[in-house]
Amino acid sequence: MDVDGQYGDSTRSVRAAGSAAEPGAPVTPPPVPAAAYHLSSDEDAGLDTYGRASNPTWRQLESALADLEGATAALAFGSGMAAITSTLRVLVGPGTTLLVPADGYYQVRRYAAERLAPLGVTIVEAEAHDMCAAAETADVVMAESPVNPTLDVVDLHRLATVCRRRSAVLVVDNTTPTPFGQRPLSLGADLVVASATKALSGHSDLLAGYVAGSRGDLMAAVERERLLSGAILGPLEAWLALRSLGSAGLRFERQCQNAMAAALMLRAHPAVRSVRYPGLPDDPAHDLAAAQMRRFGGLLSIELADAAAVHALVERSALLVAATSFGGIHTSVDRRARWGDPVSPGFARLSMGIEDTDDVLTDIERALAG
Structure with missing residues (x-):
């Protein structure tokens, strides 16, 4: 058990990958590959309506990811970059300053330079040891720790303190350590993004990503961006990710x-x-x-x-x-x-x-x- 007296990470993952303990129910729930659902005459019922908006298999995977990250909610995406780019589109705009890792995943820098800078976003790059100082001028901070590939480490608690003082939003890429190795939300991050393609799925055969957080306003905005952009995770891929999460x-x-x-x-x-x-x-x-x-x-x-x-x-x-x-x-x-x-x-x-x-x-x- 962990320090809070709850189940440990691996136990929670196994439980999340299973279904309710009902007689006759499958131990491992099947995927729900649905694009459309029967509509209710009660138009405010809140039921599933269309596959780009929601899916039962997503929800089970998202519940498990939120639990592991210590978040109130998580959103599944078609890849880690889909999760990152959707989040950045929500957070930055003309006149804002975005700080990205100079020594982290290179595709994040490329996206910022090729897609966000032309929109009027000021892009600042800083290495791990300079992130806290560079954050003093940023509106949104995209951090990664340990950074990929050099494996240097960012002081996330100190960085979160700087961001909070300035009302800047801190997003942390947690792909390298996974929630089994690090929980950025507990250190003060506003959002966590990650590629579930890597250790969480773990078999080099699946692309997936997610965003996790406890700020309802930010998570709602990211969910809206996912709906509009269509950067979704397919139900079969969600099922494979959920199955993999158990181990x-x-x-x-x-x-x-x-x-x-x-x-x-x-x-x-x-x-x-x-x-x-x-x-x-x-x-x-x-x-x-x-x-x-x-x-x-x-x-x-x-x-x-x-x-x-x-x-x-x-x-x-x-x-x-x-x-x-x-x-x-x-x-x-x-x-x-x-x-x-x-x-x-x-x-x-x-x-x-x-x-x-x-x-x-x-x-x-x-x-x-x-």
Whole structure:
């Protein structure tokens, strides 16, 4: 059980993935792939009417996500970027200033520059250690912690204090740590956005995203944007995400275990120039991460000699896969410079899977040795 005496995260996920305990009811509820519903003569009944507006499978997934994030409500989207862009469209407009991570997910910066700046939105970029200072001039702050891919950490409580003092809205991307590792709303964030494609779904076969929060005005505005823009999650995808959520806590625990073990091994390896993992006691972000995170996550970053060394690591391995997403059951490697991140050619993000720890460590050591 957690400190509040309630069920732990994994138990809540399992319960959320099931149905009401009624005799004859399926243990796992089926998806509801409906585009249209029978209408009631009572036009104010509040029932489902059209598939772009609501779906019973969405609601069960959203209830589970809200519970995990410590929110009063959550909204499911077709991808993490759909959740982020819908939220930003609601919050910013001509004459407003938006702060985005300079060292976080690069697509957020691209969207801000290519779609929001032409509308008259002032875009400011700041790295993790400068976010609090840069927030002093922003109307909306889009933060990410730990940032992807460098895994530096933002002081979310301090950032929330700055935003609250200025009546700025703080949105935190919680994709990397997941709600099993961090709850930004409890640290003062107004909204959480995330890609459920990653560790929550966890099988590298599903695109999904969500927004969670407890401010009714903001959640209602985002829900209206989802309805009008059509950035919805399909009912079958919602069902797959809900089914996956039942095992997410267990998978994430193994991923964190493997990440810590790999970080400890790799920082002592002669072929590895540097390692970043907030769980390492000597990581520059460790103290802050320990103060605001519940688990340190399944990602770590390493720097090898060059791009060829990263490719060789994958080619010599029996277990590692080259993939740009993360959070799946397979351990994956992604050379981030190929996507334009401001990192060295030999910088790689490792997303640890759920393989047996000794097996994956042995495999990485053999691959590095050549």
